[in-house]
Amino acid sequence: MTFRTRELVFLIPALILTTLGFALVYTHRSAELTPASLVYGGLFVALFVIAHLGCRVLAKQADPYLLPITALLSTLGIVMIYRLDETMAQQQAIWLVVGLAVFLLVLAFVRNLNVLRDHRFIIGIAGLLLLLVTAVFGREINGARLWLAIGPVHFQPPEIGKILLVVFFAAYLVDIREVLTVSTRRILGVPLPPFRYLAPLLTIWALSMALMVFMKDLGTSLLFFGALLALLYVATGRLFYVLVGIVLFLAGATLLYYLFQHVQVRVDIWLDPWKDPSGKGYQIVQSLFALAAGGLFGRGLGQGYLTLQSGETIIPALETDFIFSAIGEELGLIGAVGIILLYFIFVYRGFRISIKAREDFPRLLAAGLTSIFGLQAFLIVGGVIKLIPLTGITLPFVSKGGSSIVANFILLALLLRASDYVNRKESLQRSPGPEEGRPDFGNKVAVGQMTRYGA
């Protein structure tokens, strides 16, 4: 079976499942099945079949499991949102269409990984700008400056910015990898590269601290720093960088804890939300109650106690940050663990792409994108189940939020592109055929470029 056929085979049950979900929510609401519920289902079948056909043309050899997982996650998200509020679901559906369009556009324009590598500095600067633009022009919502309003559309540029920065760092680390691993001097027995090669580490640290200070955004800051640290570790294989990074981050975070109220509040709530269960601890306490109400099997789609009579959700930000709690209540432990496993399989497939890659850039790109994706899922799920302090970020593909959906489809497209490249290379090596005229991404090139940009 070819990769794409396999993709289709997995896509179909995922979409049937979601259509059933819509039907279930709809029947619970109006006690009868009307075409409206099936229209939603039909729409998403069509959308993902188009995405699948796009992959057939644009990324024939790409991993066949990532798209079905995405389909399941994003349509499950929309079922949950639809269950909460129909207008919100319509908005989300539009963003899903936009996301899939962007997905195909990225696959179409980035036909070649070279495009990314060659424009790494433009991508880096664009990423930086997107990450910081809201600090200047943004408006503050829920205590974080993350939003940019363009007409009626609210957008969170940092969502896209952080992905672009991962791409940039993957490319840049290929440039300087050799130097980072070849140490030239030792201080107290620790091999240290020249100071300027510690610069990337210090830069990402400074950036993440700036995110926390200026945008009051713990989540993006942690995510960004964690993903780039993972990337640095993969690139160098040195725990030293990781340790220095963690020490730096902890030092910075401790300082911020004492300097900034919002950091303190988050941590205090995590330590003991029961001190003020109807005030500061309300959100997390209600999240735990929702999960407890779900139990092992859940209360069933559409049957959870999620909204008040006024239509307001009991847990504030249920459709974004806390959507996992809603899933936990309605689908139970079984459904919630299912979601966690979907993320896990996604991460597993992502690292597989990375491990299979023979060259540095695709390898680092896949590792970086997978890390930031996996870390985001971990941080928000861990936050709402009170495993770690809560950071307000979205659950990839599931939460309501246009920028998040679009950003994650860009991430998926790049990951599939990397996968397609890696698999193509592999099959070429297995059966030597006509050269496709692509340049190598081997270390040779990296070192060559290092001399161009680095030293």
Next chain:
Amino acid sequence: MDKSLRRLFLIFTLMFLALIVRLTYVQVWAAPGLKVNPSNTRAIEEEMKVDRGAIISADGVELAVNHQQGEYFFREYPQGDLTSPWLGYNSLQYGRAGIERVYNEDLSGQSGILGLTNYWDQILNRPHRGADLKLTINMSVQKAAANALGNRKGAVVALDPRTGAVLAMVSYPRYDPNKLDDLWKQLNSDPDTPLLNRAAQGLYPPGSVFKMVVAGAALQENAVSPDTIFQDTGTVTAGGYVVRNYGGNVYGSHDFAQAFAKSINTTFAKVGVALGADTLARYAGDFGFGETPPWPLAGAKSVFPDPGTMDKAHVAQASFGQGEVLTTPLEMALVASAVANGGKIMKPYIVDQVLDYHQKVLEETHSQTWMQPLTPETAATLKQLMIGVVTGGTGTSAAISGVQVAGKTGTAEVENGEPHAWFAAFAPANDPQVVVAVLVENSGTGGSVAAPVARQVISAALGLQ
């Protein structure tokens, strides 16, 4: 590079494993505790989806109903404060009391066959209906009793002596259960304790109304007969304690029937001392003192002191219901019901039937004997004495033309203020259908204050108004 990638994947594996472990802990292990956490309002939400059963009086008046808003049901009490002492409340904030608490399993449809249909309702996603309750309360009697008592602190109990069915139970002050959530703090700090059902939970010195017990004991023990002659000089001394008649009256030569009708303390002190502490205590116990009344709602134990600790002075005081004797209006109604019912006290009850929504009877209360303190003969003799109270004694203001009323007054002296006025009565004397006990706190004599209240309640119960 492969090694660091594999390690990184291992870290992610451990992180996701931690998520699953923690999630399992929250959703399975900690869930029971979280569900009953006081901050958790989800159980309330579950309850609000249940179409709680209606509560209806014996004469078909709706006492507790629901109104539906969306998928939720809200409790309403159409009779307002009139029913609160026994109906209680079903508050989402403050829990339940009274019948709403005791019969919650029936009302919310959790017990018996309705508990099974609950699952079916859940599957079909339709509101679950609880069982309805039909009470023994007769709202016309209840209203008459509430009107007769008015805004005086006290209580009225009316029951059917033949079955124990409670016909009316009034306590004042009381509260409007519809406004409970707003009034809660105020109600709890009110020194007049409006949340207390004085009829069953209020303990008071009974005064002379307790002479029903003493006379019953004396007659049954053959210590006296109605025409045993006594001499009254206005006082009698027992163990150094000087007993006086109420109002300082002196009655001279009289028989026991007159002593009962006029409520002569000196004679009862003599009779009580002659019977002794042990006999009095035994009869008090036989009438239900020292036990919580066997009825579904809350009630206080009436108190007769331990005979071992009583000297003659104590016995003399106890003989006319003073000293350390304490009782509830419900208990006094039960004592009178023994006289009315041939010596037998029936278990009081307030819920007659539990019905499903097709009005099919699921459960029915059958009357049961609680105690038999007197023989039918003694009861008949005592009944004659009680008739004498109304025809020519202290309780003449309870008399109703055309109906023979039997009763006993009580004027319980308290440390500060006016005495508590008591009256316990039943009618018609030859075929008792209703027994009434009235208590009005700090209001005067039983004959002048409590007996007229009893008269109105009896009239209502016999359909004379």
